[in-house]
Amino acid sequence: MKFFIDTANIEEIRKANELKILDGITTNPTLIAKTGKPFMEVVKEILNEVPDKPVSLEVASTDYEGMLREAEQLAKLGDNVVIKIPITIDGLKAVKYLEYNGVKTNVTLIFSPMQALLAMKAGASYISPFVGRLDDISHTGMELISQIKTIRDNYGYNSQIIIASVRNPLHVLEGALVGADIATIPYKVISQLIKHPLTDIGLERFLKDWENVPEKPF
Numbered sequence: 367m368k369f370f371i372d373t374a375n376i377e378e379i380r381k382a383n384e385l386k387i388l389d390g391i392t393t394n395p396t397l398i399a400k401t402g403k404p405f406m407e408v409v410k411e412i413l414n415e416v417p418d419k420p421v422s423l424e425v426a427s428t429d430y431e432g433m434l435r436e437a438e439q440l441a442k443l444g445d446n447v448v449i450k451i452p453i454t455i456d457g458l459k460a461v462k463y464l465e466y467n468g469v470k471t472n473v474t475l476i477f478s479p480m481q482a483l484l485a486m487k488a489g490a491s492y493i494s495p496f497v498g499r500l501d502d503i504s505h506t507g508m509e510l511i512s513q514i515k516t517i518r519d520n521y522g523y524n525s526q527i528i529i530a531s532v533r534n535p536l537h538v539l540e541g542a543l544v545g546a547d548i549a550t551i552p553y554k555v556i557s558q559l560i561k562h563p564l565t566d567i568g569l570e571r572f573l574k575d576w577e578n579v580p581e582k583p584f
Contacts, residue, residue, distance in 0.1 A: 367538075367541065367542045367546065367548065367549060368389035368548040368549075369387050369388060369389055369549060369551060369556070370388075370389060370390040370391060370420075370422075370548055370549070370550035370551070371388060371390075371391055371392075371550065371551060371552070371556065372392045372397070372530070372532070372552050373393070373397055373553055374393045374398040374400065374401050374408050374412065375397075375400070375401060375553070376401075376408070376411045376415060378553035379391060379412060379415055379416065380415060381553065382553055382556055383415060383416060385556075388416070388419065389419060389420075390419045390421065390422075390548070390550075391419065391420070391421045391422065392422040392472070392494070392528070392530070392550040393408075393412070393423060393424065393450075394424045394450065394474070395424060409423060409440075409443060413443060413444045413447070416446070417444065417446060418446065420446050420447075420448045420470070420492075421444070421446055421447055422448045422449075422450040422492070423440045423443075423447055423449065423450060424450035424451075424474065425437055425449060425450065425460075428452070428454065428456065429456055430456040430459050430460055433451060433456060433457065433460040434460055434463060434464070437449040437451075437460065437464055437469060441469050447470075448470045448471065448472045448492065449464055449470070449471050449472070450471070450472045450473075450474050450494075451473055451474065452473075452474055452475045453473050453474070453475055453476050453481045453485055457473065458473075458484055458485065458488045461473060461485065461488040461490050462489060465488070465489040465490065465491065470491040470492070471490050471491055471492070472490065472492035472493070472528070473488070473490040473493045473494065474494045474496075474530070475496065476493055476495040476496065476510075476514075477495070477496060477499070477510070479510060479513040479514055479517060482495060482510075482513075482514040482518075482527075483514075483517055485525065486517070486518060486523035487523070489524075489525075490525045491525065491526065492525060492526050492527075492528050492548070493514070493525045493528065494528045494530040494550070495507075495514060495527070495528075495529065496530050496531035497510065497511065497529055497531055497532065497533075497537055498530075498532060498537065499531045501533070507531070507537070508537070508541065508544065511527065511529060511541055511544050514527055515544060515545055515546065526548055527546045527547050527548065528546070528547070528548040528549070528550050529541040529546050529548065529549040529550065530550050532550065532551045532552065532555055533555070534555060534558070535555060535559050537549070537555075538551060538555070538559060
C-alpha cells in the first residue's frame with residue numbers, strides 16, 4: 367500500500383517525508399485555506415518539497431470549460447501534478463479530455479460504487495472514495511472500497527484506489543486488508559500508526575535494563 371499525506375501544511379509534509387515512507391500528497395481547497403497563505407505560495411512549497419511524488423491539486427470550477435482552464439494552469443506547475451476533479455457530469459467529461467491529453471486526474475468526492483465505475487470508465491488515474499464521511503452517516507465506508515476493488519478487478523480498469531477521508535488507524539488497516547492501492551492520511555493518523563502502548567512499555571523496560579549492563583561498549 368502507498369501512503370499519501372492529506373494536507374497542505376508544509377511542515378507536516380516535511381515531517382512525513384523525513385520518514386521515507388511518503389509516496390504522494392493530496393490537497394483540497396479546505397486544507398489550503400487552513401494554511402492562511404496564498405494558493406500559489408502553498409502549492410509551490412509543496413512541489414518544491416516533493417518534486418518526484420504525485421501531488422493532487424483540486425480545481426475550483428464546477429463547469430467543464432472552467433475545469434479545463436484551471437487544470438491547464440495547474441498542470442504547468444510540475445510534471446508530478448495530478449488534477450483533482452469532483453465526480454460530476456462536467457467532471458467526467460474533463461477527466462476524459464485530460465487523461466486523453468496526458469494529464470493525470472484524481473476523481474474526488476466518491477461515495478458510491480457506481481460513481482467509481484464511471485470515473486474508472488472515464489480513465490481516471492486515481493479515484494478517491496471518502497470512507498470517513500460515509501461512516502459519519504452510519505454507512506460502512508470500507509465496504510465501498512471493497513466493492514470498488516471488485517468492480518475494478520472484474521473489468522481490468524487501471525485507476526488506483528485512494529482511501530480518502532481517513533479518520534483513524536483502523537481505516538488504514540482495513541484498507542490494507544481489502545487491498546486498496548493507496549491511503550491518503552492526515553499527519554496525526556500517520557503518527558498514530560507508529561504508536562503502540564506495549565511498544566512504549568517495552569522500550570522503557572529495555573532502557574532500564576540497559577543501565578544495569580556492565581562495561582557498555584557505547
